[in-house]
Amino acid sequence: MLGAIEAGGTKFVCAVSDNDLNNINKISIPTTTPEETFSKVFDFFDEYTLDAIGIGSFGPIDINPESDTYGYITSTPKTAWKHTDFIGAIKERYSIPVGWTTDVNAAALGELTKGAALENDSCLYLTVGTGIGGGAVVNGKVLEGFGHPEVGHILVRRHEKDTFEGFCPYHKDCLEGLAAGPAIEQRYNKKAQDLPEDSEAWDIEAYYLAQALVSYTLTLSPEKIILGGGVMKQKQLLPMIREKFAALLNDYVSTPDLEEYIVSPELGDDAGVTGCLLLALEEL
Amino acid sequence: MLGAIEAGGTKFVCAVSDNDLNNINKISIPTTTPEETFSKVFDFFDEYTLDAIGIGSFGPIDINPESDTYGYITSTPKTAWKHTDFIGAIKERYSIPVGWTTDVNAAALGELTKGAALENDSCLYLTVGTGIGGGAVVNGKVLEGFGHPEVGHILVRRHEKDTFEGFCPYHKDCLEGLAAGPAIEQRYNKKAQDLPEDSEAWDIEAYYLAQALVSYTLTLSPEKIILGGGVMKQKQLLPMIREKFAALLNDYVSTPDLEEYIVSPELGDDAGVTGCLLLALEEL
Ligand SMILES: Nc1ncnc2c1ncn2[C@@H]1O[C@H](COP(=O)(O)OP(=O)(O)O)[C@@H](O)[C@H]1O
Ligand SMILES: Nc1ncnc2c1ncn2[C@@H]1O[C@H](COP(=O)(O)OP(=O)(O)O)[C@@H](O)[C@H]1O
Ligand SMILES: [Zn+2]
Ligand SMILES: [Zn+2]
Numbered sequence: 001m002l003g004a005i006e007a008g009g010t011k012f013v014c015a016v017s018d019n020d021l022n023n024i025n026k027i028s029i030p031t032t033t034p035e036e037t038f039s040k041v042f043d044f045f046d047e048y049t050l051d052a053i054g055i056g057s058f059g060p061i062d063i064n065p066e067s068d069t070y071g072y073i074t075s076t077p078k079t080a081w082k083h084t085d086f087i088g089a090i091k092e093r094y095s096i097p098v099g100w101t102t103d104v105n106a107a108a109l110g111e112l113t114k115g116a117a118l119e120n121d122s123c124l125y126l127t128v129g130t131g132i133g134g135g136a137v138v139n140g141k142v143l144e145g146f147g148h149p150e151v152g153h154i155l156v157r158r159h160e161k162d163t164f165e166g167f168c169p170y171h172k173d174c175l176e177g178l179a180a181g182p183a184i185e186q187r188y189n190k191k192a193q194d195l196p197e198d199s200e201a202w203d204i205e206a207y208y209l210a211q212a213l214v215s216y217t218l219t220l221s222p223e224k225i226i227l228g229g230g231v232m233k234q235k236q237l238l239p240m241i242r243e244k245f246a247a248l249l250n251d252y253v254s255t256p257d258l259e260e261y262i263v264s265p266e267l268g269d270d271a272g273v274t275g276c277l278l279l280a281l282e283e284l
Numbered sequence: 285m286l287g288a289i290e291a292g293g294t295k296f297v298c299a300v301s302d303n304d305l306n307n308i309n310k311i312s313i314p315t316t317t318p319e320e321t322f323s324k325v326f327d328f329f330d331e332y333t334l335d336a337i338g339i340g341s342f343g344p345i346d347i348n349p350e351s352d353t354y355g356y357i358t359s360t361p362k363t364a365w366k367h368t369d370f371i372g373a374i375k376e377r378y379s380i381p382v383g384w385t386t387d388v389n390a391a392a393l394g395e396l397t398k399g400a401a402l403e404n405d406s407c408l409y410l411t412v413g414t415g416i417g418g419g420a421v422v423n424g425k426v427l428e429g430f431g432h433p434e435v436g437h438i439l440v441r442r443h444e445k446d447t448f449e450g451f452c453p454y455h456k457d458c459l460e461g462l463a464a465g466p467a468i469e470q471r472y473n474k475k476a477q478d479l480p481e482d483s484e485a486w487d488i489e490a491y492y493l494a495q496a497l498v499s500y501t502l503t504l505s506p507e508k509i510i511l512g513g514g515v516m517k518q519k520q521l522l523p524m525i526r527e528k529f530a531a532l533l534n535d536y537v538s539t540p541d542l543e544e545y546i547v548s549p550e551l552g553d554d555a556g557v558t559g560c561l562l563l564a565l566e567e568l
Binding site: 060075122134141149156223250252255 | 358423431438440498534545
């Protein structure tokens, strides 16, 4: 039996499957403090005898096996979770092999193996929610170097109508600081989901995301870019992003047809959990 | 015997080596028109009997073997070279296997195999010269997806003192448009090499390059970033870039020590040719 923890900034999704990835059970737990959240995670997994567990965590996390803080969440803006020994907590409770990467690397792997990038060797997965996070797969392998991608924090140019200062505690007005859900909420004093479909907010949002996608395209040249997360539930955004992407790139490099290139997740909310189960499977 | 062509925007460097990569002969040919330049390239290689040739070309180039224009230089700003069938021209003259990637991917491979990134599995190589181009190696392999990296054209935020409009024919004020050698020259009406060491020009230059390096770091997480090209001959630039990089990243992710992370090429001008010879060797 395989376990999966998709540890997001708002909720932890925990799942158990058989070794063919068929779902056995799944729950969602709010992300509060490590003590409270882990205690509910344990309540869930204690019912099963797992062979391995795969974790995809919000970050930054330490993925360097040589490091003293391997398996930790490191400098996250979520203060309660700074310097949390995630793998340590899991291994202490269950002595089983643990697969470990970012939530968004897991989602990228899930979508490549079972979802929107099934026919590709590479993809970039971006989630636009409480934060903006991205993961990637290159030549079929999760992208890791000295660390893991943190594409949500690249710098973007300001939209001419935008005066919001940005909310990233590290960079103020990086991409996440200007375009994650809380930025939209703080800019308009209204939850993103409560803004009208034709609000200027979406023009600003699409401009920032398109800029970022141009940057990722020119740096990574992925075969597909998959956009998920709460903010992308605004269905008008995807075509606006494609249009602004084309204008900014100005045909300098030829990409796949944009309808095929910039797409929604096919696994929906299951991308991350699927990737975590795949990570667990690799540990067997 | 192996052949190498490092095809840059200003000059072509052609080399011949034995199969252990020991140099036999090498020349530099100015990049003018395809007819003129290729005719000098042929004059050079006609003297030898090569087993394979590796080409690292300025771009964008078509690297998709399924494509009708595989082996072409495609939409380059250098008008005379648009839609040039590079592999076609070489294969017509010499019926030998051809390795083919960008000049900067070749340089990245050269530096990883024989130079500054010898102990790493990944690196990014950036050249700041007539244009700005970058290549990368991930898990020991040259980075290619639907195409190849074109990191020189990402968008950056303007330096507050900079009013130069930018010279990129595709994007005006992308990184290349604001920070390649000709941008410095047009901003000050003076060749970059003729500006004083303490000119404000270098502050502006370091700001743009540091921004770009933050973006590459957050996207690719390479183990090393290597900065070459004519503009980097200004020795004061490297420490200025490291300083601004640290300020912009603001410790959000931990990188290797910056003196080890952002470095000069060790192969100097030989990085590209070395990578091309390695590409030729792979073809044997
Ligand atoms: N339908 C919607 N339209 C726009 N924004 C939404 C919508 N639903 C949720 N959001 C925003 O998405 C963010 C939550 O993102 P989500 O991906 O659901 O969770 P998390 O990123 O915490 O895992 C919140 O800022 C919320 O306002
Ligand atoms: N010592 C120097 N200091 C600053 N800029 C220089 C220096 N030497 C050359 N350059 C600039 O570098 C550019 C040429 O780059 P180079 O890497 O030599 O060639 P290319 O990019 O064409 O292959 C020119 O714009 C030139 O002004
Ligand atoms: Zn940030
Ligand atoms: Zn450009």
